[in-house]
Amino acid sequence: MTIPDTVALDRSDPLASLREQFLLPEGKVYLDGNSLGALPKAAMARIEAVVRKEWGQDLISSWNSNDWINLPITVGEKIATLMGAAPGQVISCDNVSINLFKLIVTALQLQMGRKVILTQKDNFPTDLYMTEGVGALLGDQRCVTRSVPADQLVEAMDTDIALLLLTQVNFRDGRLHDIEAITRAAHANGILVLWDLAHSAGVVPLELDRWQVDMAVGCGYKFLNGGPGAPAFLYLATRHQDKVSQPLSGWLGHAEPFAFEPGYRPAPGVSRYLGGTPGILGMSALDAALDVFDGFTIDQIRGKSSAMTALFIDGVRSASECSECRVVTPLVPEERGSQVSLAHPRAYGIAQALIEAGVVVDFRAPDIVRFGFSPLYNSYRDVADALRQLLRILAAGEHLQARFDTRAKVT
Numbered sequence: 001m002t003i004p005d006t007v008a009l010d011r012s013d014p015l016a017s018l019r020e021q022f023l024l025p026e027g028k029v030y031l032d033g034n035s036l037g038a039l040p041k042a043a044m045a046r047i048e049a050v051v052r053k054e055w056g057q058d059l060i061s062s063w064n065s066n067d068w069i070n071l072p073i074t075v076g077e078k079i080a081t082l083m084g085a086a087p088g089q090v091i092s093c094d095n096v097s098i099n100l101f102k103l104i105v106t107a108l109q110l111q112m113g114r115k116v117i118l119t120q121k122d123n124f125p126t127d128l129y130m131t132e133g134v135g136a137l138l139g140d141q142r143c144v145t146r147s148v149p150a151d152q153l154v155e156a157m158d159t160d161i162a163l164l165l166l167t168q169v170n171f172r173d174g175r176l177h178d179i180e181a182i183t184r185a186a187h188a189n190g191i192l193v194l195w196d197l198a199h200s201a202g203v204v205p206l207e208l209d210r211w212q213v214d215m216a217v218g219c220g221y222k223f224l225n226g227g228p229g230a231p232a233f234l235y236l237a238t239r240h241q242d243k244v245s246q247p248l249s250g251w252l253g254h255a256e257p258f259a260f261e262p263g264y265r266p267a268p269g270v271s272r273y274l275g276g277t278p279g280i281l282g283m284s285a286l287d288a289a290l291d292v293f294d295g296f297t298i299d300q301i302r303g304k305s306s307a308m309t310a311l312f313i314d315g316v317r318s319a320s321e322c323s324e325c326r327v328v329t330p331l332v333p334e335e336r337g338s339q340v341s342l343a344h345p346r347a348y349g350i351a352q353a354l355i356e357a358g359v360v361v362d363f364r365a366p367d368i369v370r371f372g373f374s375p376l377y378n379s380y381r382d383v384a385d386a387l388r389q390l391l392r393i394l395a396a397g398e399h400l401q402a403r404f405d406t407r408a409k410v411t
């Protein structure tokens with residue numbers, strides 16, 4: 001096969017200038033933004049300023065003078081604009097796992113008399129573990145998890161189910177659920193929905209309000225580029241707010257934290273989902289990273305994402321070198337997120353050989369190599385370079401070398 005000529009594609013790419021806003025490693029093709037997004041230069045500058053001036057000089061006054069106290073809300077509102085959510089429904093806090101816990105318990109409280117959480121068998125493990133944890137805490141009179149394969153979700157919906165917990169884009173194969181259709185089916189059975197948008201936020205167009213989504217969570221460190229361990233976010237539709245209080249009743253979610261009252265009174269609205277003190281360095285980095293999206297639409301981002309994944313998939317499918325690779329990501333662009341997953345019996349060796357050749361991808365057991373495409377900083381040339389290295393490695397049998405037989409701990 002011939003590697004596509006990508007010069008013209010990069011020249012006409014409306015997002016091409018954004019690459020300059022990131023610090024990317026020299027000589028590498030970074031295709032792991034679905035695990036950890038690249039570093040925006042603005043985030044680096046912001047951390048430096050927060051450390052030197054706000055922490056170094058302004059110290060405690062920064063909670064007011066630099067508005068640290070409202071950062072979870074201001075960052076939440078920036079994320080809301082990427083997800084079709086009107087103000088007052090998104091807050092940035094904690095990590096996805098903790099936010100899942102808070103919202104799962106909220107859903108069970110809102111749905112008294114129903115106790116089942118329906119989820120997908122191959123949901124991301126933390127989503128499954130958190131439902132298990134809530135079940136162990138509340139007991140099986142109050143919470144039971146039912147997991148089914150993706151194609152049985154709709155038929156499994158019945159009136160015992162309190163909550164449907166799904167991840168929109170599957171971390172392994174990149175398959176994307178139709179949030180609008182599934183939410184409608186769930187609501188027809190009186191079921192609330194909680195969507196994990198870890199692999200969607202910042203790269204897939206979302207209309208949370210219009211689709212009547214009840215709850216959502218997502219990561220700050222993937223396509224939002226907020227940095228390692230960046231705070232996550234949670235969305236709770238206005239219609240559900242103020243009906244129940246969340247289980248992790250920390251002081252910053254209190255109606256008047258600085259009244260230091262002995263009893264808990266939840267803050268109005270989504271602010272009650274705050275717990276303890278937020279990590280200001282991480283949240284400041286995320287705040288700056290979100291500004292990279294200014295002036296660009298999520299449809300432009302999605303358009304480039306679909307074009308990059310299509311280019312890569314076409315290249316793989318037409319190359320004889322890839323005859324043993326199976327594209328497990330859906331071939332229809334509307335059905336996939338911003339990654340391409342290839343299944344191969346020696347997937348671990350392929351991933352390691354690619355990394356050695358400067359193409360940063362990851363491996364997911366048992367047999368998947370993931371290529372994550374981040375439209376803000378990846379170019380079409382990156383796609384062609386990754387393809388070129390993949391074909392070279394497969395043709396040379398580099399992935400079969402004995403040194404790739406042992407698995408790294410974190411990939």
Ligand SMILES: Cc1ncc(COP(=O)(O)O)c(C=O)c1O
Pocket residue numbers: 095096097098124126127167171196198199219232
């Ligand atoms: C779908 C999904 N949910 C959640 C997480 C992470 O959750 P947390 O922020 O708790 O580490 C990830 C990635 O780690 C993920 O891929």
Ligand SMILES: Nc1c(O)cccc1C(=O)C[C@H](N)C(=O)O
Pocket residue numbers: 034035036171410411
């Ligand atoms: N959060 C991660 C980490 O702390 C270390 C390594 C990887 C991750 C990830 O985000 C994994 C990712 N959610 C995945 O889709 O596999």
